[in-house]
Every structure is written in structure tokens, then in C-alpha cells.
Amino acid sequence: MAHNILLIGGHGKVAQLLTPLLLARSWNVLSMIRSADQKNTIESLKQGQPGKLDVLxxxxxxxxxxxxxxxxxxxxxxxxxxxxxxxxxxxxAPRTMAIDRDAAVSFTKASIHTPSVKKFLTVSYISSRRNKPSWWSGEDWDSALKVNNEVLPTYFQAKVAADEVLTVLSKERFDAEAKKGVPENERFHGISLRPGALTSAKAGGVKMGKITCRGSVSRETVAQAIAAVLETDGARGWIDMLDGDDDVGAAVKKVVKDGVDSVEDEDFEGMKERAAKL
Structure with missing residues (x-):
């Protein structure tokens, strides 16, 4: 099926690596970019791929x-x-909150409230969470706290807020569609893909699921993971990822098959209260 994809932030490094992968699957991409001088760069990504590429x-x-x-x-x-x-x-800080929280939340809400939109995938980061997950060590949690409270405090507040809105509202829609008898693969799927520190290394293997937060991952691998997650039926929730030894497609399928969702151990009721205020 030729899906129509709105790619927001199309000029970003991951998005430029991702665009040809989406087009190669005969999916159609509308790449949303900030300024007209970026247009030629985006249009060059088509490179004879079967999917249709447009720029907004x-x-x-x-x-x-x-x-x-x-x-x-x-x-x-x-x-x-x-x-x-x-x-x-x-x-x-004001621009970070305006884009990474407010604009992200606005698109999240608009997408979830549009019945024809079936999937929303956001690229977050692995330490975007408020509680220590049971599979993290004390060193993992200390590392995450340092990033979130000292290195990137505004970014953390913005990203975790957007992740929580996606988590709460996508669950509400998924459950509502289930009550209506909508088949599971036709219900809305909200996905927070959560890589470690991004690098410019060549694509390689991954480790996914309930993993440490300490580590890095290639942007090329992240792009491959986005495409793999989108084409895997049933993929939803929080998916943590770092460089590792597993094949990307196989790792995604295993996470989905095993029902692994890294949102586990977060306070969902607290999420609902915070999301309701945004």
C-alpha cells in the first residue's frame, strides 16, 4: 500500500537519511521544511525512487x-x-519549548484527532522519562539525571511533555477504537522512538527494548529503524535503541512480538494530569 507520509523537520540530518528509505518502499513523502533555500537539497533525495516526493x-x-x-x-x-x-x-530556551514541546504537541494532537491518520512516530531520546525503569542500573539513572537536569534541562522538559501527550492520547484513541471493534492493525499507533546520543557513523546493528540508556547510535541506523518500525504491524509505544549487534528489522519485530514497551514504570496517571494541561 502506498502510504502518504508527512515528514516534519524534513531538512534535519535523520530526516534526510530517512527520506530515500521511505521512497524506496513506494511510500509518498511530503517533506515539511523551514525555508525555500532548503528545497533543492530535499528534492535531490528522490534519486529515482518509486515513491513520490513533495516539499512544503x-x-x-x-x-x-x-x-x-x-x-x-x-x-x-x-x-x-x-x-x-x-x-x-x-x-x-523559549525556542526549544516553542518547537520541541508546543509545536510537537500541536501536531500530535491534530494527528490523533484526525481519523484518517493511523500512525504518529516521534523521534525522542532514550532518557526522556521521569521515573527510573526497573531494568536500569543506578549508574544508568545517574547518567540520565545528569543529562536531563544539568546538560539539557529545557530539552528534557520539552521532549518528555511531548512524549507524554502522545502516550496518553494515542492510548485513548487505540482503546476507543478497540471498543468499536476496529481490528488491531487498523487502530491508531503512536510511537516514540528513543535513540541514544546520535553519531555520524555508518549504519550498523542495534539493541532495542529494555536496555541501558548509556550509549550512542548512528543517525543512519535511526533512519533505518524508523522505516522498519513503520512497516512492522503492531509497533507502538516507547522503543529505546542504541548501537548493537542485532539486525534492525529483526530487532523491531522482536520488540513488537514480545510486547516490549519502555514506557513501563512511568506514572501513567501523572502523565494524564500533565497532558491535560497542554
Missing amino acids: VSSVEDVQSEADAQKIIEQVKPDWVIWTAGAGGRGG
Whole structure:
């Protein structure tokens, strides 16, 4: 099936590696970019692939509400949405919150509230969580706390808020569709893909699921993982990943088959309360 994908943050490094992988699967991609001078770079990614590639010049900084995001969803008419946008540390704390939290939450809500959108995948990061998971060591948790509280405090607050909104609202829609008798593979699937520190190394193997948070992962591997997650029926929830020895596609299938969701040990009721305020 030729899916129509809205790729938000299309000029980013991971998104540029991802775009040809999506097109190679005969999926159609609408790459949303910040400025017109990025357009030629994006259009060069098609490289004879069977999927259709279009470009939308529209800055995520202009998306300040669910209604703003909804206008873009209605224009593009995707059935899958991928969020890879981010402030990238530029513009200080206000810009990080405006993009990584507010615009991300706006697109998350608009996507989940649009019945024709069936999947929303956000690229988060492995330490974006409030509670220590049972499979992490004390050293793992100390490392995560240092990143979240000292190194990237504003980024953490933005990303974890967006992750929680996705988690809460996607579960609500998934459960509501289940009550209506919608088959599981046709229900909405919300996915938070959570890589470790990103590198420019060549793509390799991975480890996924309930793993340590200490480590890195190639951007090429992350791009491969996004494509693999999207094409794997049943993939949803939080998927942690680092460089490792497992084949990407096989690792995704195992996580899905085993029902592994790294959101485990988070406080879902607390999530609901916080998400309701955004």
C-alpha cells in the first residue's frame, strides 16, 4: 500500500537519511521544511525512487496551536505522520519549548484527532522519562539525571511533555477504537522512538527494548529503524535503541512480538494530569 507520509523537520540530518528509505518502499513523502533555500537539497533525495516526493515550505515555529497543525494535516492528508523537527539548541530556551514541546504537541494532537491518520512516530531520546525503569542500573539513572537536569534541562522538559501527550492520547484513541471493534492493525499507533546520543557513523546493528540508556547510535541506523518500525504491524509505544549487534528489522519485530514497551514504570496517571494541561 502506498502510504502518504508527512515528514516534519524534513531538512534535519535523520530526516534526510530517512527520506530515500521511505521512497524506496513506494511510500509518498511530503517533506515539511523551514525555508525555500532548503528545497533543492530535499528534492535531490528522490534519486529515482518509486515513491513520490513533495516539499512544503512551512516553519514549525508558526505552529502555535492544534488548529494551526490541523490546517497542515488537512492540506497534506497524510495517513502517517513523522516528527523529526527540533530547535537543535538554537534560539535559547523559549525556542526549544516553542518547537520541541508546543509545536510537537500541536501536531500530535491534530494527528490523533484526525481519523484518517493511523500512525504518529516521534523521534525522542532514550532518557526522556521521569521515573527510573526497573531494568536500569543506578549508574544508568545517574547518567540520565545528569543529562536531563544539568546538560539539557529545557530539552528534557520539552521532549518528555511531548512524549507524554502522545502516550496518553494515542492510548485513548487505540482503546476507543478497540471498543468499536476496529481490528488491531487498523487502530491508531503512536510511537516514540528513543535513540541514544546520535553519531555520524555508518549504519550498523542495534539493541532495542529494555536496555541501558548509556550509549550512542548512528543517525543512519535511526533512519533505518524508523522505516522498519513503520512497516512492522503492531509497533507502538516507547522503543529505546542504541548501537548493537542485532539486525534492525529483526530487532523491531522482536520488540513488537514480545510486547516490549519502555514506557513501563512511568506514572501513567501523572502523565494524564500533565497532558491535560497542554
